[in-house]
Amino acid sequence: MKEKENIDELLNSFIDDELTERQQTEVQRLVAHNEQVAQRLKELKKCKILVSSLPFEEAPVGMLEDIKTSLERRTSLSGSPEHFDRRIGARHLLLRRIVSAAAMIALVAVLAAVIYSIVATETVTKEPIVAYGQKPAMLDVKVEKPQPTLATVADKSVPQTTPVEFDCRLELTTNNLFAADAVVSRAIEDNGISAYNIPAKKTDKRIYAVSCSRQKLASLLADLKIVWGRFNSAVFSIETEQEGEYITVDAVATEQIAEIVKQDSLEATIQMAKDFAVLNRLEGLLPHRELALLEDESTTPTAIPKPRLTSSQKTIKKADAQIEDEKNVHLTIVVTGN
Numbered sequence: 001m002k003e004k005e006n007i008d009e010l011l012n013s014f015i016d017d018e019l020t021e022r023q024q025t026e027v028q029r030l031v032a033h034n035e036q037v038a039q040r041l042k043e044l045k046k047c048k049i050l051v052s053s054l055p056f057e058e059a060p061v062g063m064l065e066d067i068k069t070s071l072e073r074r075t076s077l078s079g080s081p082e083h084f085d086r087r088i089g090a091r092h093l094l095l096r097r098i099v100s101a102a103a104m105i106a107l108v109a110v111l112a113a114v115i116y117s118i119v120a121t122e123t124v125t126k127e128p129i130v131a132y133g134q135k136p137a138m139l140d141v142k143v144e145k146p147q148p149t150l151a152t153v154a155d156k157s158v159p160q161t162t163p164v165e166f167d168c169r170l171e172l173t174t175n176n177l178f179a180a181d182a183v184v185s186r187a188i189e190d191n192g193i194s195a196y197n198i199p200a201k202k203t204d205k206r207i208y209a210v211s212c213s214r215q216k217l218a219s220l221l222a223d224l225k226i227v228w229g230r231f232n233s234a235v236f237s238i239e240t241e242q243e244g245e246y247i248t249v250d251a252v253a254t255e256q257i258a259e260i261v262k263q264d265s266l267e268a269t270i271q272m273a274k275d276f277a278v279l280n281r282l283e284g285l286l287p288h289r290e291l292a293l294l295e296d297e298s299t300t301p302t303a304i305p306k307p308r309l310t311s312s313q314k315t316i317k318k319a320d321a322q323i324e325d326e327k328n329v330h331l332t333i334v335v336t337g338n
Contacts, residue, residue: 009093011041015048050103164266165328168238169246170257172231177337180231181206184335187223191216194327208333214261217329221254228254232338238273241266247273251280261329 013019014027031038174180188195188208193216198207212220228234236252238260239245247270249256256276263269 005093007037007040008044009089011037011044012093012096014041015044044100047100047103050107051099054099054103054106164264164269165330166238166266166269167330167332168236168261169332169334170252171233171235171237171334171336173233173336173338174231175338176230177204177206177335180227180335180337183227184208184224184333187220190223191219193217193220198332204337206335208335210329210331210333211327212329212331213327214329217261217331218258221258225254236260236273238269240270247277249273249277249280251284252276256280 010019010023010027014024019027031041172180172184184206185208188210191212193210193212195208195210198209200207210217210220233250234252236249236257237246240247249260260269260272260276263272
């Protein structure tokens, strides 16, 4: 303990530049070879910085005279200058320790105040927003799990399913743009589908933006199937879950498009488009061979049902407002003339 005090006194003298050149060299060598002494020197330097940053206060009146009187009395009692010097050094060391401790306590108090202010601002509760004339309700911080609701008989008999919504594109090329454009626009109009023309930069191109339900799209494809063979090419593209990425089906048939759009999920729709893309690509590579082995019940296109009325059938029609709400297919039709 006494050795530590001597080291602290030596380091304090080194900081205050009170040592000789030889003593300073010895202290520097000791700090370079001893990590504990080096760490202690850093701590004492920080304490000196903290002490020097404290504000100066004026001493009480008469304090200087009292200290001089006390020192003269002790000097006369001891009668030894050497003893007097030691007592003065011990007093200075004690004073430094007291000041260092006070500085550390003040620093801890400031840090505690900062931490408390941060925590206090985060735990402030927000007042509820209440309309004029209403009484504010008490906030209940307890989070309760939602209670399960029992489905009624009507809910079980009529399952509430929302058809998936997706974007697709149909590109058609023809030698007779005027006739093909007339057929497409007439089919859109006859099926009561909401669509608008998008102005094209080139005169040999017609663009239609169509939004409709799957039922109306199937009816539109059934009307276009009559003239489908007159188109030079037909390419169908559907957007995947990643925006800007499309699955393209070359040489697509109307039955294939109907099979793709009738799926009840986006994953199944994309997978069906991928299957038809591979199938049509293989048929293009092997035009003189049938791919019966590659076709199964899941990929074989079915005939497009065209709604017709007979005298012995009862039809159930949806209201126009309900059909308009089911515009879950957004199709862009591009007709290009060669």
